[in-house]
Amino acid sequence: MSTEKILIIGAGGQIGIELTAKLSEMYGSSNVVASDLKNTKAFPNNPFETLDALDGKALFDIVRKHGITHVYHLAAMLSATGEQHPMFAWKLNMESLFNVLDLAKEKHISKIYWPSSIAVFGPTTPMQNTPQYTVMEPSTIYGISKQAGERWCEWYFKKFNVDVRSLRYPGLIGWKSAPGGGTTDYAVHIFHEALKSGKYECFLSENTALPMMHMEDAIRATIEIMHAPAENIKIRGSYNLAGISFSPKDITAEIKKHIPDFSISYKPDFRQGIADSWPKSINDSEAKKDWGWHEHYDLPKLVENMLVNLKEKVGV
Ligand code: NAD
Ligand code: SER
Numbered sequence: 001m002s003t004e005k006i007l008i009i010g011a012g013g014q015i016g017i018e019l020t021a022k023l024s025e026m027y028g029s030s031n032v033v034a035s036d037l038k039n040t041k042a043f044p045n046n047p048f049e050t051l052d053a054l055d056g057k058a059l060f061d062i063v064r065k066h067g068i069t070h071v072y073h074l075a076a077m078l079s080a081t082g083e084q085h086p087m088f089a090w091k092l093n094m095e096s097l098f099n100v101l102d103l104a105k106e107k108h109i110s111k112i113y114w115p116s117s118i119a120v121f122g123p124t125t126p127m128q129n130t131p132q133y134t135v136m137e138p139s140t141i142y143g144i145s146k147q148a149g150e151r152w153c154e155w156y157f158k159k160f161n162v163d164v165r166s167l168r169y170p171g172l173i174g175w176k177s178a179p180g181g182g183t184t185d186y187a188v189h190i191f192h193e194a195l196k197s198g199k200y201e202c203f204l205s206e207n208t209a210l211p212m213m214h215m216e217d218a219i220r221a222t223i224e225i226m227h228a229p230a231e232n233i234k235i236r237g238s239y240n241l242a243g244i245s246f247s248p249k250d251i252t253a254e255i256k257k258h259i260p261d262f263s264i265s266y267k268p269d270f271r272q273g274i275a276d277s278w279p280k281s282i283n284d285s286e287a288k289k290d291w292g293w294h295e296h297y298d299l300p301k302l303v304e305n306m307l308v309n310l311k312e313k314v315g316v
Pocket of ligand 2: 078079080116117118119142169170171172181182183184185
């Protein structure tokens with residue numbers, strides 16, 4: 001019988017769908033409560049709660065109702081959409097985090113997972129092999145909110161001993177769920193279009209290298225950091241997580257090994273400016289040292305896995 005009762009906020013999103021499934025496998029579906037603004041019917045076996053993460057009272061009521069111990073707080077507005085709605089992105093990303101941190105401060109829950117992002121870095125950050133501790137001057141509202149969120153998480157840990165854990169995810173690539181409003185989303189769309197039409201128009205330029213990661217690795221990292229002994233978690237802001245660095249040109253070359261006729265064209269839009277402000281590769285030696293992180297996917301393995309699984313899923 002699991003003693004952990006989990007609430008996932010933003011369960012219907014790209015990460016939430018996969019994390020809910022994985023945690024349900026581990027703890028049993030009845031111990032993993034999925035929540036989002038709307039019920040997407042993606043969780044037939046899990047308890048589901050309609051929840052606006054900005055509504056602290058509703059969140060508290062759900063925590064009480066289900067006896068929640070651990071919250072995975074995924075709801076946020078991502079980088080590209082955040083630039084279109086800056087004030088609301090700030091409100092959502094910050095106030096919802098406070099609602100969750102306060103639940104732990106008041107001892108209603110015992111552990112929190114909250115994701116940060118490579119967007120905490122900015123144009124003045126060293127771009128290659130970006131270290132854990134470095135210049136951080138994010139230039140998007142999303143990045144500013146994640147940077148501020150990291151500092152708040154660390155502050156709640158130091159002041160109130162809130163057990164909050166966090167990863168700076170790179171761009172995440174998976175075949176089970178669709179991304180929403182990010183700058184790294186091209187690296188998911190490209191697979192769908194490669195299989196559907198054999199061509200793709202990319203909103204980033206061909207040599208724009210960014211850190212990326214297969215969703216399976218990201219979900220495993222999330223579960224590993226949440227299971228690590230508290231004393232091993234030396235960083236209570238957020239850990240760098242590296243994954244694989246590649247550009248649209250690199251991923252195209254790898255896709256062409258499977259689909260020789262695949263073609264790509266480039267039409268950079270405002271997301272180019274966001275991508276240009278982010279690191280090209282990340283140093284995650286602190287995560288490796290503190291809680292034993294190690295990624296499994298390289299670019300050839302990621303591309304093969306995406307194509308095989310998506311092909312089966314969409315039946316092309
Ligand atoms: P997503 O946009 O796919 O999903 C977010 C989910 O939150 C959606 O289902 C949405 O309906 C829900 N949501 C939005 N507003 C809400 C509200 N007020 N109350 C409750 N739910 C609400 O995002 P994702 O890619 O799954 O990202 C999840 C988290 O991981 C975010 O914090 C994001 O910043 C972070 N992250 C994601 C990536 C990535 O590449 N996907 C990379 C770095 C960090
Ligand atoms: N993948 C995310 C985005 O592009 C990074 O946090 O917004």
